Amino acid sequence: MKKRKIDLFGAVNDTWLVLIALLCVYPFLYVFFVSATDGSYLALGQMSFWPLGFNLKAFGYIISTPRFNVGRGLINSFTYTILGTLVGIAITYTTAFVLSRKRFVHRYWIMTLFIITWVFDAGIIPQYIIYNMFGFVDNMWVMIIPGAISTQFLIIAKSFLEGIPDELEEAAFVDGANDFTILFKVFLPLSSTILATLAVFYAVGIWNQYLIPQIYFKSADLKTIQQVLKDVVITDSSSGTTFRNVTIGGVVLNQYNLKAAAIFISILPIVCVYPMVQKYFRKGILIGSIKG
């Protein structure tokens, strides 16, 4: 009898948690359904919870039509993300390596400066004035160079490297290694977890970045996919001028399924890598929350 009572609690608990989990991801699925639905249904408000007249033509059309800038935005975002992640990992990892060495006498004040500038927010205007001096206005490198070290990720990398036993380093020194060989031959092979974690953090951060490109990019050629989304989905919701109805192969494409397609395309890369990377992200959060 007692056992059955426990099962009831478990069943109710499992059910509502699964429902919450599905509710979290359903909006993304809904966006996919809308983009896969024939526009003629959407124009009549007939979209329910499932795609009607399933097709994927909206995706091809919105990427290949230059007027929407979606294709350009995707290429730009991929470029910034890949470059920025590589530069970010390289600089963050080497900096964390130096600052995690106990024999490096300057590590305290340098780390303190990193932390103070992290907690004390200079704000977007002084930042704009400095970045402008370096020619970052309307320059793609603003997405890559200034953000190459995030203090939060630096702390995570540093505490990981501090966890590698000193004996390894000492043994290597005895064998005649120098700091470069220690970094590349001793530490790097042991760092795949932290490198993967940094890659995920930086890649997601750059891909999702909105404020920086919005402030610094003036020309449409540099726009990221996030900015393009703002133009075609959000700004157009009030002006409603970007979209004209077209029929391709008997399928109506209109503002409803095209907007949804633009949204879905921009989350597709994240959704694709998410299953592989979430464990690294989880690890990163935990190191960050305990030590950070």
Added chain:
Amino acid sequence: MQITRHPTAVAPVRQPATVRQRMRKDMRKNYRLYLLLIPGFLVLLLFKIGPVGAMWISFQDFSAAKGIFHSDWVGFANFARIFRDPYILVIVRNTIILAVLSIAIAFPIPILFSLFLNEVRSKRVRGMVQSFSFLPYFISAAVMVSILYTLLSRSSGLVNNLITASGGKAINFMAKPEWFRPLYILLEVWQTFGYSAIIYIAAITAIDPTLYEAAEVDGADRWKKMWHITLPGISTTVIVMLIISVGNIFTVNLDRILLMYNQSVYSTADVIQTYVYRIVFQSTGFPDYSYATAVNMLKSVIAFLLVTGVNRLAAKIVDARLF
């Protein structure tokens, strides 16, 4: 950052050498470390310390043509102006209301969520629930707000379709000031509760399992264990997280607000950072860099004191410092 010295360590007897000589010697010995630090140090100096230095313009009447070194010095005039600007009260109020609502609504949800998630026996269900709830954290503000627009669209959105189908009148959610805060908080919850839950779940894992065994012997059921062992077991984490949220009371999700708001909802949506942003990047005349910087600086100083203050408080509660 606290420097703790080992109590038994005695300062070694050094040959008399000036600081400069010792530094030079260290640089020769460890020059490879110095070389490796160059890129990181440049990033720190130019892009992290540089902007802090450029806050100097809040004491100037900055003009882009004259630059930071030649603009006219005005002392505290910009700060005096803040106290005469009636709009400041509105944006400070809006900023704090958003933060308080976030703490009141978005803060308890992940705690409850992780308490109940801990009771799920099946590892597979638990993993699935955790992955799904964590996913929105990876999605950009632009996508979240775009989806919000899609769902709430007056002519075709799911929500308004349901409202009109049940005989109601379609609501233009994004243009109604009274809807801004609920929608902002909704996105906040959706985007962050799975993320915060990870921290609480880790804290739950650290609870001594013998406590549960002892409770079972005493005949406690799952409710009792949840409220009397699990919840007290994570109370330190809860308090620390709460303190951090209070410290971040001036931090809003700027991307989200910039994407969500429009002129018709300024009365509830306009916050300190959006005001600063508009003064410079959406001004119709000459952008007033100096005044915008002064407003932001006042906010940053208060926020900095708050964060360092609560850090001390949190450090008293847990042994480890947060920064």
